Structures are given as structure tokens and as C-alpha cells.
Amino acid sequence: MKREYYEVLGVSRTATKDEIKKAYRKLALQFHPDKNPDNKDAEEHFKEVNEAYEVLSNDDKRRRYDQFGHAGVGSSAASGGGGQYGGGASDLGDIFSAFNDMFSGGRQRGGGAPFGFEEVFGGGGRRGQASVGIPGTDLKIKLKLTLEEVAKGVEKTLKIKKQVTCKECNGSGSKSGASESCPTCHGAGEVRQASKTMFGQFVNIVACPKCGGEGRIIKDRCPACYGEGIKLGEVTVKVTVPAGVESGNYLTLRGQGNSGPRGGAPGDLIVVIEEIPHELFSRNGNDVIYTLAVSFPDLVLGTKVEVPTLDGAIKLTIPPATQPETMLRIAGHGIGHLRGSGRGDQYVKVNVYVPKELSHQDKELLKDLKKSAGISPTAHNDRNAKSFFEKARDIFS
Ligand SMILES: [Zn+2]
Ligand SMILES: [Zn+2]
Known part of the structure; x- marks a missing residue:
């Protein structure tokens, strides 16, 4: 003979939602298979407790149960089976999935279920406490x-x-700090919506529209x-x-x-x-590049210049015969390494400075300089260029 659900949970027929939840929580803890390994009796009790809670925690089912008894909440329940679990011999896996279902949704969304599976049983929950x-x-x-x-x-x-x-x-949102369990979802933060389709009945679990998934509703709103x-x-x-x-x-x-x-x-x-x-430096990884224009005589003869760095001005030697686009390295004045210690380097890219305007005197000096054989590209380069142009003519003619 199937026991009364109220009897199973040890509550009166007029018990409130919270009383039912509390009673269930205590019994579920007591008979949970994790705490009673290989104990068939405990397992049966656990199933019974879950079945009772599944019905009594649901307004609709509870009403039908109150009116019609076991017959009101499932055909097999009346004949001593396990209600929605499909008979007394149903396996525990089904119960656990239903059991998890009952509590998990709202909590994972950060809703306000007053307790959840992991919290009740203290097992490896992702959250340490009810949210x-x-x-x-x-x-x-x-x-x-x-x-x-x-x-x-x-x-x-x-x-x-x-x-x-x-x-x-x-x-808290409440002037007095008071809140109450949401009457629509009874604190679970979520509600089940059943929909019948030609393929069968589907149950969706959605955030409770009344409390927005929080499970609680505050009393006397804080005006601030x-x-x-x-x-x-x-x-x-x-x-x-x-x-x-x-x-x-x-x-x-x-x-x-x-x-x-x-x-x-x-x-x-x-x-x-x-x-x-930066107006002076460009960045290349952990190095910084500074471009410096140097006069032709300085590139040829070499010189000492002052260049800016991220740490202030520094003296730099331009060696004799420095070619344009040469990168001169100033070690350790770049960007600090994100991983590890030390800093990158600063590179000074040397450009040749070509004045746009010249005095008459400078022009005469440069013309004189030009006459010197050593100042122009070598005859060797000239020969290469000449043969290149001859080849090009052969190809295109
Ligand atoms: Zn609610
Ligand atoms: Zn406030």
C-alpha cells in the first residue's frame, strides 16, 4: 500500500511550501544514496521522498493529489508504482535527473533558488554558497x-x-531587508512550462516571470x-x-x-x-625605432650625436662611412618584457639629410666636391648599370 505523500515527508496536509521544502531537504539528505551506499531501504526511501516532493512542491499537482489522491497525479502512482518515475523499480538515474532538474536551472543562471543539489549535499559545487x-x-x-x-x-x-x-x-533593495520566497516559483527561480505537440509533451524550464529568476521578492522597496x-x-x-x-x-x-x-x-x-x-618613436615588439637624419659629411666622416630615448637624451656615435638606413642599436632602452625581465632595445635608423634649399656658396662647394673621383659611385657600378640597360634593350626591342 502506497504511503500518503504528507506522511512520507512527515508534514501536515496544511503545510506551507517552506515547510515541505524543509522536510524534503532533511529527508533527502538522510536517505541520499551517497550517504547510504548499498542500502536498498534507504534507496527506496529516497525515491519515495522525491516522489512526494515532486507532487507536493507543485501547486497544481498538490491540488489534484489533495482531491483525488495518488490517482490524481499519475496512473501508475495509484497502482503503487512510482508516479512519473514509471514504477517502483525505476532506476535511480531517472530520479537524479528529475531531482537535478528540480533545482539546478535557476541556480546555474545565478537565480535565487534557496538551496540546490550541490549545496544540500555539500558535493563539489561550482559555487560555495547559495547565490x-x-x-x-x-x-x-x-x-x-x-x-x-x-x-x-x-x-x-x-x-x-x-x-x-x-x-x-x-x-538588498528592501528598506527593512525583508524578502519572501516568490509565490510563483516557490523560490526555485524557474518555472516549468509544458507544451503539447504532435510529437508528445515537452517541458521547458524558463526563468520565473514573477521574480525574474531570483526566487525571492523583496518587501518594502528601498526608495533610494x-x-x-x-x-x-x-x-x-x-x-x-x-x-x-x-x-x-x-x-x-x-x-x-x-x-x-x-x-x-x-x-x-x-x-x-x-x-x-609616440611623436618620436615607433614600436616594433619590444624594440623602439627612432629615425635620425644625418648630413652627408657626417655619414662619411662619422660623428657623435645626441638622440632621445625613453629614458632621456643619450650620446650616440655614428661611425665613419655609415650607409643610409643603417640601424644603430642602443641596448636596453626599449620596452620592458611582459614576461620575464629586461627591456628591448632602441634602434636609430639613420637617414641622409638632403637640404631642399642651398646658399650659392654651398652650391659651389658641392659642385667642387662632385669633381672629385671618390665622391661618386664607382666605375664598377657604372659598368653594371650599362650592361643592364643593354640587356633590357635587347629584351624589349
Ligand atoms: Zn519566482
Ligand atoms: Zn537601496
Whole structure:
């Protein structure tokens, strides 16, 4: 003979939702197979408890059960079978999937189920505790950095506008801090919607429309935040940027994003780096390149010049006979390595300076210089050029 569901859970016929949930929670814990390995009796009890809860936790089913008994909630239930589990001998796997179903959805979405499978049984849950409210959103901000800051790393203090916890209600959204279990989903944060199609009945689990998946409804809304538990505010955040970052890199500051409505966990603050182009240097990985125009006589004879670096001016020797486009290296004055220590180098790209205007005197000097045999490309180069043009003529004629 099948036992009364109320009897199974040890509650009265007038028990409230919460009382039923509490009773179920206690019994499910007591008879859970994990705690009673190889105990057939416990397993049967566990099934029985789940079946009872499945019916009594559902308003509709409970009403039918109250009116018609076991017959009202499934054909097999009346004949001593296992209700929706398809008979007393149904395997535990089915129950577990139904059992998980009952609690998991809302919790995984961050909804406010007052307890969930993992929490009840203390087993490897991804969350350590029941979540409340709605999780806060991530906040993305752009942080512009000069090349000097990128080179050595920098600590920045940022003022950020974001959703902060309402101080008036401590983030609860309620003036008195009171809330009640949502009457529509009974705290689960989700509701089942059955739809009949030609292929059979489908059950969808959707966020509860009444409480928006939170499982709880606040009483006497906080006037400062209109019951949201969050307000727009401004905070200062310290960000430590390591050397060597580049545009598009980002730093994630956990929990520094928007606060969550009604006590929800805060989102993250994502700081996206943007490098401001430097007026003197261009960047190539961890090296910086500086272009320097040098006069023809200086390239030929060699000279000492002063060049800017990210660390201030430095003396650089241009050796004699330096060719245009030569890259002269200044070790260790580049960008700090993001991983590991040390810095890249600075390269000075040497260009020949060609004046656009000349005094009459300079022109005469250059004309004199031109007469000198050593100043023009060699006869060897001339010969190569000549034979090249002859070949080209042969081809195109
Ligand atoms: Zn408030
Ligand atoms: Zn609800």
C-alpha cells in the first residue's frame, strides 16, 4: 500500500511550501544514496521522498493529489508504482535527473533558488554558497598609455562610473531587508512550462516571470534604489599595468565591475589597453625605432650625436662611412618584457639629410666636391648599370 505523500515527508496536509521544502531537504539528505551506499531501504526511501516532493512542491499537482489522491497525479502512482518515475523499480538515474532538474536551472543562471543539489549535499559545487540577487555585469573601460608608461609599467588610479551597492539598503533593495520566497516559483527561480505537440509533451524550464529568476521578492522597496539594490556611483580603482603591454591587451579585475542587483555577485572590470602613438618613436615588439637624419659629411666622416630615448637624451656615435638606413642599436632602452625581465632595445635608423634649399656658396662647394673621383659611385657600378640597360634593350626591342 502506497504511503500518503504528507506522511512520507512527515508534514501536515496544511503545510506551507517552506515547510515541505524543509522536510524534503532533511529527508533527502538522510536517505541520499551517497550517504547510504548499498542500502536498498534507504534507496527506496529516497525515491519515495522525491516522489512526494515532486507532487507536493507543485501547486497544481498538490491540488489534484489533495482531491483525488495518488490517482490524481499519475496512473501508475495509484497502482503503487512510482508516479512519473514509471514504477517502483525505476532506476535511480531517472530520479537524479528529475531531482537535478528540480533545482539546478535557476541556480546555474545565478537565480535565487534557496538551496540546490550541490549545496544540500555539500558535493563539489561550482559555487560555495547559495547565490542571491542577479549577478552584476562586467564593465569594460579603455586605458590610454604613453609609450613611456608601457616601457616601464605604471600604476594608474582610475575614476570609474559604475553600478555600486546601494548604501541605504545594503544592496538588498528592501528598506527593512525583508524578502519572501516568490509565490510563483516557490523560490526555485524557474518555472516549468509544458507544451503539447504532435510529437508528445515537452517541458521547458524558463526563468520565473514573477521574480525574474531570483526566487525571492523583496518587501518594502528601498526608495533610494527603487528596490534594485544598486545605484550609479563613482569609484576609484588602482590598476597596476605591467611593462610591455600593447593595444588590445586587457587586464581583468575580478569583482570590480558593476555590483549585482539585490546582493548579486559583482561583475569584473576589464581594462583594455590602448597605446598612444609616440611623436618620436615607433614600436616594433619590444624594440623602439627612432629615425635620425644625418648630413652627408657626417655619414662619411662619422660623428657623435645626441638622440632621445625613453629614458632621456643619450650620446650616440655614428661611425665613419655609415650607409643610409643603417640601424644603430642602443641596448636596453626599449620596452620592458611582459614576461620575464629586461627591456628591448632602441634602434636609430639613420637617414641622409638632403637640404631642399642651398646658399650659392654651398652650391659651389658641392659642385667642387662632385669633381672629385671618390665622391661618386664607382666605375664598377657604372659598368653594371650599362650592361643592364643593354640587356633590357635587347629584351624589349
Ligand atoms: Zn537601496
Ligand atoms: Zn519566482
